[in-house]
Amino acid sequence: MHDIQELFQLHFLRDATNVVFIGPNGVGKTMLAQNLALHALVLGHTARFVSASAMLTDLAAQDGALALRRRLRRLR
Numbered sequence: 001m002h003d004i005q006e007l008f009q010l011h012f013l014r015d016a017t018n019v020v021f022i023g024p025n026g027v028g029k030t031m032l033a034q035n036l037a038l039h040a041l042v043l044g045h046t047a048r049f050v051s052a053s054a055m056l057t058d059l060a061a062q063d064g065a066l067a068l069r070r071r072l073r074r075l076r
Contacts, residue, residue: 004032008039048075 012019019036021029030051037047050058055075062068 007036010040010043010045013040013045050075
């Protein structure tokens with residue numbers, strides 16, 4: 001587990017690890033994730049923001065194993 005200030009140092013990018021915010025509705029997970037992505041963009045990195053529900057819906061909509069593998073590859 002990391003504290004928020006540590007995440008904004010972006011060491012997880014160098015280490016090629018993911019950041020996942022877990023908690024109940026309304027505690028600021030989306031805001032933190034968006035701000036972290038924006039901070040990375042400002043510093044010249046690329047970022048992709050997607051909610052877990054949107055990602056799972058998209059993956060479930062893929063028609064067949066090949067399409068699913070392509071989509072998973074794109075999400076890396």
